[in-house]
Amino acid sequence: MELMATTMEKDLERMEIEDTLSRLPWRDGLLLKLRMEGRSYQELAELLDIAPASVGTMLARAMKRFRTEYEGKEAGQDEVPRRGNVIRLFG
């Protein structure tokens, strides 16, 4: 039963993430997906035809938009919370 609940939670989270990505500017979403695939900044610059020096800035902006959209808050209104204690236990 617990496993089934866990699976349902994962499916729900997946839907939320996909929905969030769909609401981002297409280039932000693409940038995040490619980065998650492990592309380097240089590769991202070549694939998206942008200056290598701009990749970090665009990536930072895309990540912030993703988080803001996911959390359902307006950009700039929410403070970034601290990292969770569980992570810090072994961090």
Add this chain to the structure above:
Amino acid sequence: MKCPDEGTLLGYLDRELPADQHKKIRQHLDYCPTCSSTLRELEDVRDFASAKLGHLWEQDQACPVSGQEQGWSYIQPAIRSGKKERTKMHLKKWSIAAALILALGITAYVPSFRTAVADLLQVFRVEKVETLTLTAQDITDIQEAMQAGSADIDMESFGRIETNGQPVERKLTREELSTLPFRPLLPAGREGDYSMVSVPSVEITPQVDKVNALLKSLGSQETLPQSLDGKTFKVTIADTFTARYSDFELMTGPSPELQVPPGVDIQQVLQPMINLPIWPEGVRKQLATISDLEHTLVIPGTDVEKVMINGSPGVLIKDYTPTLIWQNHGLYYILTDNSGGKLNLTELAESLE
């Protein structure tokens, strides 16, 4: 140098900058609290995106160090160099590598007592901490050794990792501190924000065939005994106290425990991992110098240092958010510098009462 922009700081965080630029920014962060603060925010945002999107991209992937700088930095160079069609497999392998590294920490627990009753679980408890320094070359060597392995192991069948809920944080008043089951260390004359976090336990049930297939693909001569198949290992972290101040925070809690099923010799789990051929000579030598590995929580990192805190050995992690971990009389302490590196954590730790 003038303050770098966010994009450059993210590049620093992702280790995407040239070595000389990386070094300059590191030096800048040592004295610039504004950039240090921005860096922490970027790390939070990146970890959030990484955790969520990593989950989407590799659903059901159980990566124990997800969201952590160490895990990211290990995984990142591996997947970066992989060809497109092999990238996913590499990530899986690196997740397993991260799991193995973590397992060295999780399973290297001292037998605080072995129960006299044979049918009860064995309980292992952390009693000291130790460093495992990884150089950039070590990481490259491990990466290459793992890429040389040919087996495409499906992480989903590696085993089952389950938790029994979510962590719950409860705020505490100063007066309530006297009701804690242990006495935390605190700085004299300062008031902070106090809280207690109950942490869910984690149960790990390996599928031995799959784990052994991985070990063999990595060139290991040793494998896990078949008798471990389906046996559940449980990691328990007791309620943890946190005191937060403007410039640092301190966590205190009873040492984590690992419960091992009856009849299982923990050395049969540890040794195949320690003897894996993928570990570079330098790493292997360090492991060899830890004479009582089963009594030790091993903390890997690229910039870690052994320190002594009032006679107790500890580990100082010297990244942009310096952290000091030590253990004493059954309690562990994690002291984190949130001032941008301005604090002397060792002196601060020794001054706590």
